[in-house]
Amino acid sequence: MNKVKELPGEAIVEAAQTPSIKNSFLAYMQRVRGGDMGALPAVLGLVVLCAVFAVARPSFVTAINFANLFTQGAAITLIAMGLVFVLLLGEIDLSAGFASGVCAAVLAVTLTELGLPWYVCMLAAILTGVVIGTVLGTLVAKVGIPSFVVTLAAFLAFQGLVLVLVDEGTNISIRDSVVVAIANKNLPPWLGWVLYAVCVAVFAVVQLRRARTRTKRGLTADPLSLIAFRVGMLALFAGLAVAALNLERSRNPALVSLTGVPIVVPIILALLVFWTVVLRRTSFGRHLYAVGGNAEAARRAGIPVDRIKISAFVICSSMAAIGGIVAASRASSVDPNTGGSSVLLYAVGAAVIGGTSLFGGKGRVLDAVLGGAVVAVIENGMGLMGYGSSVKYLVTGSVLLLAAGVDALARKRASAAGLR
């Protein structure tokens, strides 16, 4: 009785796969076929949409439009990044759009009416987000109201709150140069390249160091060829993007020069790296996934489920606040519609299109960025095609439904393949 018998039903003792580009690719294909498509739909969608718009409207591929894509999608991407945390728990925050509006209004009021310095105002806006998130999270986790209802109620209430803050519908314009710069100014071209070099170098060093320590400890590590491939891809695409953003895009370069990476891009990148580290490399992130995957298992493992839920809502609303600041900066003003109309659905759509599951337990912050890019391309391209709001709403609605459908079908398929 002390030796493992080779049992016929369990003949899954396979030779350990030697890590290589080929095997990594095969494993990836296997996951995709099993229904775990990750970022594939978003990337494919991005390629197809860009190709279609580039053919239909040559102005889509101009330098100025390329830069526009980033500033156009920034606010929604930031809100979507926060939504990922709530979606990971299988909850939803329908109020994130108007929460960003409320926080933007707080920013505008403290800036203009109270005349406080920009950093105090931004802090006030983000703190407003923290408070909103704490209240929503407490209602969901402690009181036990379904998040759908809590945030739908907040969605309505926040519309009223924005109206109160901006005095029943006036438009508060923002003149503070720092706040306006976020979404309207660019880094000098050289700084763009320095940032690029630092990012690629840090990525390469982190990957190489991890592989080296793992090999030293006798664990399976990614092979050098795979790391070189990853670093190469990042260097190539990021390099192309920086080069394109550094092109002159002013109509009249003699009068005013317009080049460089929009300031909001490094902000999004920094938040992307920060939240990715939090989700992937800290026990808080691990517990968040655990609660989303199996809340009961998490509870039995001694994880404070309620506290994790509240923190997810706090992160979501705080990111919405940052999104609101960026939106206010881009418009250089705040009005009752800031964060309203389609912002929330675009943000949920961005997260879901990127591959975050509405059922919880699956998703990355990177998904929000990729999905945000898809949403920005749709919005921008449709605008260039000259379609009105009617068609834009119809198309975005369909894309959101499509993404949610892909998510649901992938989940079904995964359960059929025994992966879930």
Add this chain to the structure above:
Amino acid sequence: MTPLLEVRGIDKSFGPVKVLHEVEFAAYAGQVTALVGDNGAGKSTLVKCIGGIHPIDAGQMLFDGKEVQINSPRDAAELGIEIVYQDLALCDNLDIVQNMFLGRERKNGILLDEDTMEELAERTLSDLSVRTVKSIRQQVSSLSGGQRQTVAIAKAVLWNSKVVILDEPTAALGVAQTAQVLELVRRLADTGLAVVLISHNMNDVFAVSDRIAALYLGRMAAQVKTADVTHAQVVELITSGRSGDLGLKNGVTS
């Protein structure tokens, strides 16, 4: 030989329903003690009392001969009592290592120390001679029922536990997987752990257990050595609380 874990005279009621009546139970290091009983006999309640999930109304708990208070799952874990529940409590969306360390992650500063966790998980699994998983970095959702049970058990022994309680570990498994899990159960006891196996399946009980404790309507009908009883006697103890000289002397009316 003093039992590693012993409970004396435990009472437990849920509202007006008295589920456990002065239950005595003992588990010994290096032995598999099977806890048997019909549905509703109080097996799960007894285990949850030992695990600190339900507070007991009356009675004593002794660990290694010393009286202890177990008021929460944390107290139980500190003593080295680990329970593997029927529904496993694994997170499908996490991999094997992540599940084994769930809630007790190793950290390096504020970041997770994945390499150390992977090494420890690997060592625990190989100590248990588990070689059926392709990679300990595969998601639990891709594992079979037997493999999941193995992971759940490995998770329980990772923490220098002294008592491992398994709630119907083979209930949902096929024949081959059942055999594999039972071997693992035997190996746990052979490494010196006190193993408590809750089971409905007499074949499983007789295959691995050293002792049998039979609950009948919330009372401990008998605690016997497996070698001293027959299949039929155990079935009688489960269904009527007595079997010849064994069992409840004054019936259930007391």
